[in-house]
Amino acid sequence: MPERTYFVTRHPGAVEWAERQGLAVDESLAHLDPSILAPGDRVLGTLPVHLAATVCEQGARYFHLSLDMPPEARGKELNADDLEACGARLEEFRVVPVKPQ
Incomplete structure (x- = not known):
């Protein structure tokens, strides 16, 4: 399956900004369900740190x-x-949780 680009936002201004930038987005989402992701996919947006991880x-x-x-x-x-x-x-960013020792 080809890599996909998801733009996660619920803000119309951000969607318009992305369009102005000429970003190639396969799907805009208000909320991300990480189970849809495959290795190599791109997620754009402002996610909580645990979700980015x-x-x-x-x-x-x-x-x-x-x-x-x-x-x-x-x-x-x-x-x-x-x-x-x-x-x-x-x-x-590459976000990696620090595991307790």
Whole structure:
């Protein structure tokens, strides 16, 4: 099965931002069910760290939608222009939980 790209967001502004960037996305999801992932798949978005770790444990790649957001913008719905103004970018992370010793 070919590798797939999933964009996980519930924010319309993020979807529009991704379209402006010309990102090739196979499926946009409001919530990620990690059981759909296969090794080599790409997951884009802003996931809780434990879910990002699950993505990586399954051999998929995690690209975090990073922003340099001023404090006054926190908690507000951002549109694509706002995201661009906050320096929105995708950064790949490998998240690995630290096992208790």
